[in-house]
Amino acid sequence: MTIELLYFAWVRERIGKASETVSPPADVATVADLIDWLARDSAVHAAAFVDRGRLRAAVDQTFVPLDAPLGSAREVAIFPPVTGG
Structure with missing residues (x-):
């Protein structure tokens, strides 16, 4: 699978x-699992993902919790919490 x-x-x-x-x-x-895998293989990813509580994700443009299955995902977005203003 390619993501x-x-x-x-x-x-x-x-x-x-x-x-x-x-x-x-x-x-x-x-x-x-994807975040863990990336963090294991790259010090840059490990540093960016150190505080998992500050990360949010979307799978194929749908907001999901970090424990959401990837299924046949084509796109995963990782970002900080979204705030309004």
Whole structure:
């Protein structure tokens, strides 16, 4: 499975890019698994994802909790909480 990852706001700044395409292993089943897998393989991702409580996600443009299954996701966005003004 190939997933397009999108990063926004300070997550994008810490990782140093707005997007990337990844092919996670079959045991990556949830958004949290994906974040863990990325953090294990990259110090930059590990630093950006250190405080999981400050992360939000969307799978195929639908907001989801981090424990949501990836299913056949084509796109996963990771971003800080959205605030209004």
